[in-house]
Amino acid sequence: MRQQVLVLYLATSALDSPVVGWSRYDGTGRTRPTTGDGDEPPYSTGLGALQDGWRLFQASQLLPAQPGHEYDVSFLKHEFFFEKVEDGLRL
Structure with missing residues (x-):
């Protein structure tokens, strides 16, 4: 069994x-x-990945912006990790 990981930023x-x-x-x-x-x-949405058989195993924690920093540009904060486990031989 081998793992596939899909990271989506929404x-x-x-x-x-x-x-x-x-x-x-x-x-x-x-x-x-x-x-x-x-x-x-x-996929166009995270829901599309779920509907295709990917399992959601982690979503980023929702943290409010600090006062005065509501419009700062930073990392993509809505990160979701999905996985599929499939048979597969490593080449």
Whole structure:
């Protein structure tokens, strides 16, 4: 059994909000270790990943902005980690 990990960054903390960034890590050996190239995300929302069989195992903690910093630009804060476990031989 090998693990595949999908990291989706969403526009908001809701799983049905649009994907704004992503990374994919494939431990099965069927594809390059990381994928995510191209202009289109693998799913349009986090809910789409759930509906396709990905299991959600971590969502980022929601932290309020400190007073006076509500509009600062920083990291993508709505990060969700998904996994699939599949049979696969490492090449």
